[in-house]
Amino acid sequence: MHLAFIGSRSQAGLQAPAVTVEIHLSSGLPSFHVVGLAESASREIRSRVRSAIVSSHLKWPDFNITVNLAPCEQAKQGTRYDLPIALGLLVASNQLPSSAIEKREFLGELGLDGSIRPSRGALSATLAATLDAHSMCVASTGAEDLACVPDSTVIAAPDLLSMCAILRADQPARVAPAPSSPPAAQFPDLSSIRGQPLLVRTLELAAAGGHHLLMTGPPGVGKTLAASTVPGLLPPLPPETQQQLWLLQDLTGDERLSTPPFRSPHHSSSIAALIGGTAKALPGEISMAHGGVLFLDELTEFPRAVLNQLRQPIEEGRICVSRAEHQHWYPAQFQLIAAMNPCPCGLAGSEDAQCRCTPDTIRRYRQGVSGPLMDRIDLHVTLNKPSTADLFSQPAAHDTSHGVRDRVRTARARQLDRQGCLNRDLSGDQAVALCQMTSQTREWLVNALERLGVSPRSTHRRLRVARTVADIEGVQCVTKDHLAHALALRETPPGGGAVKSF
Numbered sequence: 098m099h100l101a102f103i104g105s106r107s108q109a110g111l112q113a114p115a116v117t118v119e120i121h122l123s124s125g126l127p128s129f130h131v132v133g134l135a136e137s138a139s140r141e142i143r144s145r146v147r148s149a150i151v152s153s154h155l156k157w158p159d160f161n162i163t164v165n166l167a168p169c170e171q172a173k174q175g176t177r178y179d180l181p182i183a184l185g186l187l188v189a190s191n192q193l194p195s196s197a198i199e200k201r202e203f204l205g206e207l208g209l210d211g212s213i214r215p216s217r218g219a220l221s222a223t224l225a226a227t228l229d230a231h232s233m234c235v236a237s238t239g240a241e242d243l244a245c246v247p248d249s250t251v252i253a254a255p256d257l258l259s260m261c262a263i264l265r266a267d268q269p270a271r272v273a274p275a276p277s278s279p280p281a282a283q284f285p286d287l288s289s290i291r292g293q294p295l296l297v298r299t300l301e302l303a304a305a306g307g308h309h310l311l312m313t314g315p316p317g318v319g320k321t322l323a324a325s326t327v328p329g330l331l332p333p334l335p336p337e338t339q340q341q342l343w344l345l346q347d348l349t350g351d352e353r354l355s356t357p358p359f360r361s362p363h364h365s366s367s368i369a370a371l372i373g374g375t376a377k378a379l380p381g382e383i384s385m386a387h388g389g390v391l392f393l394d395e396l397t398e399f400p401r402a403v404l405n406q407l408r409q410p411i412e413e414g415r416i417c418v419s420r421a422e423h424q425h426w427y428p429a430q431f432q433l434i435a436a437m438n439p440c441p442c443g444l445a446g447s448e449d450a451q452c453r454c455t456p457d458t459i460r461r462y463r464q465g466v467s468g469p470l471m472d473r474i475d476l477h478v479t480l481n482k483p484s485t486a487d488l489f490s491q492p493a494a495h496d497t498s499h500g501v502r503d504r505v506r507t508a509r510a511r512q513l514d515r516q517g518c519l520n521r522d523l524s525g526d527q528a529v530a531l532c533q534m535t536s537q538t539r540e541w542l543v544n545a546l547e548r549l550g551v552s553p554r555s556t557h558r559r560l561r562v563a564r565t566v567a568d569i570e571g572v573q574c575v576t577k578d579h580l581a582h583a584l585a586l587r588e589t590p591p592g593g594g595a596v597k598s599f
């Protein structure tokens with residue numbers, strides 16, 4: 098036989114479309130060519146595959162070798178096809194029976210010594226192969242994690258020669274799933290925030306309703322610490338979200354974690370790093386925060402163009418990444434937690450020292466963040482430095498992450514039971530309907546809103562927050578107390594100067 102067809106998988110976002118590696122050996126001058134690839138790229142593959150075959154004491158077929166990756170439009174990315182090409186050559190040159198590759202798919206890079214190295218994106222390939230009732234043959238490294246895919250058959254070997262031996266067996270040994278679940282990331286406890294009861298309560302609200310949060314306060318007030326406690330307050334990820342996150346982590350080579358992620362990109366990050374892109378259209382930070390928290394410190398320092406890009410994923414929970422010929426959708430359902438100083442010097446509203454910024458400078462500083470993004474942030478909280486005595490105070494027993502997590506879990510379950518989504522995602526009309534206010538409460542609210550000069554759009558945000566306050570208490574109807582709490586939480590930062598769209 099001088100022809101072999103061997104199954105593999107390409108990568109398109111989180112999908113892994115099937116690819117058939119076709120090998121044809123014909124007489125003529127010995128050569129090696131991959132259809133659709135430039136001569137230099139073909140030579141690279143040939144060098145690796147040839148060295149691996151020769152180092153494994155197998156015979157390199159001295160034929161005119163043509164390799165085709167079908168369908169042709171599949172991006173021919175990376176080194177993942179080394180293993181299927183090598184095995185295809187062995188089958189085509191009768192060194193391996195064709196039964197060895199039936200109903201099996203192959204993925205892996207080859208070292209010059211014949212060793213098999215894992216490929217990124219092997220998890221989505223294993224999921225897709227399992228759906229097609231095929232087994233997946235990969236490198237030994239990381240194979241245990243792939244074997245955790247339900248109903249999968251994963252066959253693994255450390256090198257090409259061992260893989261050939263395994264494939265010749267009637268029933269090759271399958272890899273056992275990893276014995277323990279992936280590690281859980283550790284987050285600081287809520288009790289480490291001292292002397293800031295309002296902040297602690299707001300963090301609980303943000304976690305319970307999934308609300309986006311903006312903290313404004315002078316440097317050193319503990320904004321980063323506060324943000325990093327939030328993933329520790331969230332309930333375990335739903336299975337579907339967890340799987341999407343593992344696929345993303347597998348694709349980017351990040352460590353697999355079983356807890357909601359916490360991502361804090363620097364303000365100097367490029368749009369591609371934050372939103373997704375690069376030459377290979379890989380997911381960005383907002384997708385890596387899927388199901389968890391995206392923390393943007395120094396919000397005003399982020400370029401406006403970057404912040405504007407956040408609007409679509411915040412609304413749709415996903416992002417389309419397109420670069421050159423690649424276009425992929427990635428999930429990006431994150432909770433935005435942002436922090437900023439009240440003014441360029443950070444001292445506006447502070448009692449310790451005098452702010453020297455002019456009202457004009459402060460206004461320009463705050464307008465660095467676009468209004469439409471601010472509109473999507475339900476909770477705004479202004480922080481002041483706690484007193485020195487507060488730093489030594491004992492936290493209240495009910496304000497530990499453990500205690501709050503239980504309340505958050507119950508409140509979230511209540512929302513999902515009632516409306517199928519978190520309060521963050523309620524439309525204006527839904528928020529009004531679900532608050533179930535009495536006519537007396539409604540009248541009080543209208544008066545309060547008129548007195549405060551609150552815009553209709555801002556009213557809906559406050560209603561969503563009030564609904565969450567009531568859900569934490571387990572109350573069906575939103576009362577004056579809940580509304581008062583929500584109204585108090587969205588305030589203009591200190592330092593004066595009404596800010597557009599706050």
Ligand SMILES: [Zn+2]
Nearest residue numbers: 440442452454
């Ligand atoms: Zn200032």
